[in-house]
Amino acid sequence: VSHPCKVVLAASIAKALASEVHNDLAKLSRKPHLHGYLANKDPAARMYADWTGKTCRENGFDFTLHDVEREDLEDELRSANHRDEIDGVIVYYPVFGSERDRTLQWTVSMYKDVEGLSPQLISNMYQNIRFLDPPFNVQKSILPCTPLAAIKILEHLHVYNSFLDYGKRLFGRRITVINRSEVVGRPLAALLANDGAEVYSVDVTGVQQFSRGSGLRRQKHETKDLEGWGLEQCLPISDVVISGVPGETYKIPTNLIREGAVCINFSSEKNFDPDVKERASIYVPAIGKVTIVVLLRNLVRLVQNKPEESGV
Ligand code: NAD
Secondary structure, three states, X not given: OOOOOEEOOHHHHHHHHHHHHHHHHHOOOOXXXXXXXXXXXXXXXXXXXXXXXXXXXXXXXXXXXXXXXXXXXXXXXXXXXXXXXXXXXXXXXXXXXXXXXXXHXXXXXXXXXOOOOOHHHHHHHHHOOOEOOOOOOOOEOOOXXXXXXXXXXXXXXXXXXXXXXXXXXXXXXXXXXXXXXOOOHHXXXXXXXXXXXXXXXXXXXXXXXXXXXXXXXXXXXXXXXXXXXXHHHHHHHOOEEEEOOOOOOOOEOHHHOOOOOXXXXXXXXXXXXXXXXXXXXXXXXXXXXXHHHHHHHHHHHHHHOOHHHHOO
């Protein structure tokens, strides 16, 4: 039986986004240079590092990978912050796999942080502050890669309504995000709510609502616990379901998903059952390829933010 669901692959969205990045790249006076720092023995991290390098070179960027001892990494990062020829820095986590990794994230200068994990950048994101240099508003704040990739996908799929004003284009949409990690799920819920959506953020402990309130009267989102809520409450009323639960056993019950919903999976495992296609209008099974292009887009932004490029 044929069903109307469109399966959209990350590669096709990444391609559209890459052509935007190429336009911006052509306006720069030089080729941006990204530096990667690998300080663990995880083969998956090395694969990701090699993949970043390949994508960089294919798209006209320079990439240098540094293999370093983890005890030396903090000093290496501090020195990278002062080297003008280094435009962007990416660290392959986990390094220590503990609280200490946060210290590393805080060491990378926010002017070189392609991943958007520096404290100032994260704080801007939660507060819905979009520029680094108010009131001039020339230098754009950098957003975390994976959450931004999810947003770029929703723009590509026209879930963002471009008829509405910038910053309100998700007004009227209800979105469930299953994952509330500090690197993906929570920032994603905040960004979507700041753009006007009513977001149900689900994790192992329960459901929280992120929203700017009736009529978007608040400038930024607020969060409240939805006591007694679970997927049974969120999914049937959600226009969009975004899921990132690690582990291969987790499956979203297809029967709870609203007919015609847009379903996006960012977990490395398949959180949706194959029969999601009988229910969803659009299904995006993975997003990794978009994330890497977003990383390059952030790198271009970092270079554009430099005084000699922005004319400030
Ligand atoms: P994490 O372990 O830090 O967070 C997992 C989140 O899922 C937590 O909020 C947890 O409460 C929630 N969760 C776990 N089981 C649940 C359940 N049964 N019901 C509801 N919520 C549940 O992981 P992470 O770093 O956020 O990564 C999550 C996944 O996303 C991984 O598979 C990772 O590989 C993938 N990932 C993908 C990209 C990309 O660009 N594609 C980027 C980063 C991470």
